[in-house]
Each structure stands twice: as structure tokens, then as C-alpha cells.
Amino acid sequence: MVVASKAPRILLVEDEDALATLVTYNLEAEGFIVEHAARGDEADLMLLENPPDLAILDWMLPGLSGIEICRRLRAREATQTLPVIMLTARGQEDERVRGLSTGADDYVVKPFSVPELVARIRALLRRASPERVADQLVAGEIVLDRASRRVHRGARELDLGATEFRLLEHLMEKPGRVYTRAQLLDAVWGQSAEIDERTVDVHVGRLRKELSRPKQQDPIRTVRGAGYGFDENFGK
Numbered sequence: 533m534v535v536a537s538k539a540p541r542i543l544l545v546e547d548e549d550a551l552a553t554l555v556t557y558n559l560e561a562e563g564f565i566v567e568h569a570a571r572g573d574e575a576d577l578m579l580l581e582n583p584p585d586l587a588i589l590d591w592m593l594p595g596l597s598g599i600e601i602c603r604r605l606r607a608r609e610a611t612q613t614l615p616v617i618m619l620t621a622r623g624q625e626d627e628r629v630r631g632l633s634t635g636a637d638d639y640v641v642k643p644f645s646v647p648e649l650v651a652r653i654r655a656l657l658r659r660a661s662p663e664r665v666a667d668q669l670v671a672g673e674i675v676l677d678r679a680s681r682r683v684h685r686g687a688r689e690l691d692l693g694a695t696e697f698r699l700l701e702h703l704m705e706k707p708g709r710v711y712t713r714a715q716l717l718d719a720v721w722g723q724s725a726e727i728d729e730r731t732v733d734v735h736v737g738r739l740r741k742e743l744s745r746p747k748q749q750d751p752i753r754t755v756r757g758a759g760y761g762f763d764e765n766f767g768k
């Protein structure tokens with residue numbers, strides 16, 4: 533059985549460009565989908581139109597403060613329980629924030645460490661929807677561990693490069709689904725990557741070689757004229 537579906541979407545509302553870039557970069561590396569707004573009023577609209585799985589709100593923002601955004605989120609039925617992390621500057625954290633009476637679920641004081649922020653995000657998401665942030669993807673004897681970035685097939689630990697790991701992770705998230713090479717390039721290499729689609733074949737080849745020893749069942753399906761997928765019946 534494979535646990536976990538698509539990557540959680542996070543809205544980051546932060547007006548300091550450098551910090552927003554740093555956090556976005558790191559959260560994307562952790563597998564989250566990140567949207568960013570630099571103004572409070574802009575964020576308020578985004579939250580109204582298409583609520584994410586979690587929001588990170590800076591307290592002091594142009595347009596509308598983080599606290600006011602949070603108050604509005606809680607007043608709307610669709611976002612009443614949306615996980616919210618508030619960012620505050622040191623010295624700004626008064627009783628309202630400490631008591632989380634702003635409606636935020638958690639708060640982080642700047643400057644913070646990115647791993648700390650990631651840990652809090654995962655904890656909140658786990659509470660909100662446990663299957664979205666499963667630490668492990670499991671199919672038969674194949675176990676992919678996101679936290680340690682390790683993959684085992686039975687007792688054997690696989691020696692995968694970073695690209696092969698992401699490729700396998702992506703395929704295992706939706707067993708049975710067939711992806712075109714272009715879709716895999718987008719998901720695994722990123723939309724800006726200008727890479728030949730044959731590169732996908734090369735990495736799938738490497739992944740397969742490491743994943744399956746001779747006589748072992750190959751969990752990766754090649755669909756002629758379409759692309760690749762993870763066999764939903766593997767290990768069943």
C-alpha cells in the first residue's frame with residue numbers, strides 16, 4: 533500500500549524578499565509547493581480564492597497585517613481550521629502571539645532556522661491531514677523514507693542519486709498513474725529545466741537498474757507512446 537498523495541501547498545506571506553526567497557527555496561527542496569505573496573491584502577485575496585494546505589504569515593506586512601489576515605481566515609468557514617504559522621520579529625512577540633490568541637496555530641520568531649520551520653510545518657500538517665505528509669512511501673518490499681532520503685528494497689539499501697530518488701518518490705506518490713516524459717521533467721527537474729526528454733529515459737534506466745536485481749519484479753511500467761508509471765499492483 534502506498535501512503536501519501538500530492539505535495540502540500542503552502543502560502544508564504546512575507547515582504548522581506550531575501551527571507552521569502554530563502555524559505556521558498558528550502559520548502560520546495562523539502563517537496564512542498566510554495567506560493568508567495570509580499571502584501572497582506574494580496575494574500576487575503578489568494579486565501580479567499582484558493583486556500584492552501586497551510587499558511588505562513590509574517591506579522592508586519594504592507595496592506596494588511598498577519599494578525600488581521602489570520603482573524604479573517606478564522607471568520608470564514610472554508611479556512612476556519614487552516615493551519616497557520618505566524619512569523620514575528622524578536623521583541624515583537626507580545627502576549628497576543630505567545631498565547632496564540634491571534635488564531636495562529638504556532639509562531640516562529642525571526643531569525644529562525646529553516647529546519648525548525650520545516651519541523652513545525654510538518655507537525656501542523658500531520659495534525660491537519662496525516663496522509664499528506666507521510667514520512668514513508670511503501671509499496672510491497674520497497675520503502676522510501678523521505679526524512680532520511682533512503683530507499684530500501686527488503687533488507688537492501690538502494691544507492692540512488694538525488695534525481696533517481698525524486699523520480700521514484702514522484703512515481704510512488706501516485707501508483708498506477710502514467711506520466712509523460714514532459715510531465716516528469718516538470719515534476720522532477722523543475723519547469724525551468726531545459727533538458728532533453730531522453731534524459732528522463734536515462735534516469736529511469738538507472739533507477740530501474742538499482743531498484744531491481746535480476747529476477748526481481750520491476751515495479752516501473754513503461755507505457756509505449758505515453759511514458760512511465762509505478763505499477764499499482766506491485767507487491768500485491
Ligand code: CA
Nearest residue numbers: 547590592593
Ligand atoms: Ca514584515
